[in-house]
Amino acid sequence: MIKNQMRMTHQRDIILREMRKCKDHPTADELYERIKKTLPRISLATVYRNLEILSTAGLIKKLEISGRRKRFDGELRRHHHVYCLLCHRVDNIDLGQEENFQFLPAAAGGYRITGCRIEFFGLCPDCQKKPQGDKKMGCKKCGTETLNDQQQQILKTLAQSAAACGSKDIAAAVKLEPKQISSQLTTLKKKGYVASPVRCKYEITEAGKSAIA
Amino acid sequence: MIKNQMRMTHQRDIILREMRKCKDHPTADELYERIKKTLPRISLATVYRNLEILSTAGLIKKLEISGRRKRFDGELRRHHHVYCLLCHRVDNIDLGQEENFQFLPAAAGGYRITGCRIEFFGLCPDCQKKPQGDKKMGCKKCGTETLNDQQQQILKTLAQSAAACGSKDIAAAVKLEPKQISSQLTTLKKKGYVASPVRCKYEITEAGKSAIA
DNA sequence: TTTGTATTTGATAATTATTACCATGTCAAT
DNA sequence: ATTGACATGGTAATAATTATCAAATACAAA
Known part of the structure; x- marks a missing residue:
């Protein structure tokens, strides 16, 4: 009657290896496409399941940023992310001296805090070049005119x-x-x-x- | 031929007022339920549309945390959030002295950074009481037995x-x-x-x- | 005031991302 | 060998959001 004990199945192992190997932050189905090259018969559901399991086991990290799709990160060392508001690309970011800054919120409102995440956002190099650029809206009626x-x-x-x-x-x-x-x-x-x-x-x-x- | 100029329609105005009035971080359909009391004939799509438009106009903030549903915040002053990993509740958090900490990432990898977000996560007071508690998994094969x-x-x-x-x-x-x-x-x-x-x-x-x- | 037109609306269909389900399969410990 | 927890692939179902479109509206300019 062992509970909450996971088995290292072949599929899970391949998924974990792929996550550790890759240097980016794939979504479940991006990873699925990569894994299929090794395991052509793997199910997308298996990939979803295992990413979730591996992240609750602490073997990978789950990133819930940048819109609707979850991303995962095989790099467990403390680091942070930037993402692009337009294309939703996610990159690592270097905080320099601040890297080891410890946040201990004074008033946690009764929460038992287990972690902290720092995210930056803006426009990635590619999206800065795109003509549209500033999609920001203004409204004269409510005094929010566009600022450059x-x-x-x-x-x-x-x-x-x-x-x-x-x-x-x-x-x-x-x-x-x-x-x-x-x-x-x-x-x-x-x-x-x-x-x-x-x-x-x-x-x-x-x-x-x-x-x- | 006006571009990117939004009109302050009645619906949009009511939505903005509601967002400014409420002290929490509603999702689109939570807000929809509230708005219906004032405007029973409003469409859910209108709420979604306007939350998006108001946030690109900078009149409200979009919070892309805590899982799949987007949340919105009418409070524009600089502040941060905690959310519960179990029930996905979101609260404001007080960073005390760190409040005005300036993050200027050294290496932004070419990004034009427009903002930064600090989020804490953990278990809210209610979820700490729940029996399940530690859902963390371990795996003997790979040496990761659960550590709290x-x-x-x-x-x-x-x-x-x-x-x-x-x-x-x-x-x-x-x-x-x-x-x-x-x-x-x-x-x-x-x-x-x-x-x-x-x-x-x-x-x-x-x-x-x-x-x- | 009227008018032209870009913008917005409500209703609903469609899409996207994820989770649930299930029959079958695997593994480790009695 | 049998048992029971854990896994898998395939697929259906759900949840959240976005797209579409005809009709309505807001608002600058005439």
Whole structure:
């Protein structure tokens, strides 16, 4: 009467090996296509089942990001991910010095926390080239007019800062010409998205926060 | 010939108001049920459409966590989430001092990053009470018998230590009750993952090392 | 105010991703 | 050898979301 004990079947073993070998983050059916080359008679259901089982056993990781399809990761070392909002591609990301940052949330609301995940998102190199690019919508009625990338970057930088910033602080994070930064700050001030509590210091307004959401 | 300009229809307006009003993170059809009280003739498709549109416009946030169903959040201020691995409930979480931590990934692999998301997961208060609890599986063949989080943490701590540790040394690194630590050490000893060369001193075995590898 | 037209709606069909089911098969321990 | 837990392949069913389309609506411009 052994319970919750899994057997290393041939199929499961092949799936695990493939997951350990591959350097990307396949979905169940992407993996199914690869596995079929080795085991042509394997069932898609078996692949789904085993990915689930292997991840609850802690032998692989399940990534529930980037839309509707689950992805899996054979790399168990602590690392994080970026994904593309357009094509849903997922890549690893290097957090540098922050890599080992420990998050211990103060108020977990009674949760027994077993893990933490940090994800970045944006546009992958390929999707940046695509003509469509900015699909963001605005609505004049509700005051959300479209902001350009520079304006958005600046607002985001301000949003992450506790204190009011000078344009140098912004330049450090945003990589734009100082001239452009101050020009954009003026525009943003006119729109009511940033305020200047002191000369040459800027901070984001509530309207600004909702504009970058 | 206006492009990417959305109109504030009555339905969209009601949906946005409801999202701003509610303090939780509804799915499309949860929101649909709420909206129907105000607009009994609204279509589920309209709710889906508008949640998508409002989130690309930045008026609400889309949360792609916790399994298959998308959730949405009317709160635009910077904050993060915890979700339950069992019941998929989602709550806000307080990161305390870390709240304003700036993530600027060193190597973004060419991505234009527009955001970052930090998620915690575990068991919510209700699901902790449920009998099932640990659904984790092990496999003797591949040496992965189930270790709980505490055991893993302890093993990892021991793995990093050159000399045999007392439970105080472990407590310093692991943040657990001394009682629990010694209880887990006993279990781990029985499993052959730790050894005790001297009374009250513990060190990891080769088997223990491969168990966390 | 009226009008032209892009956008939106409700209803429903279709699609996508995943899970459930089941008859059969395998393995390990009495 | 028998038993019972665990697995498999094949397929049906479900869940969540997206697509389609005729009719309605919002809103800028005349």
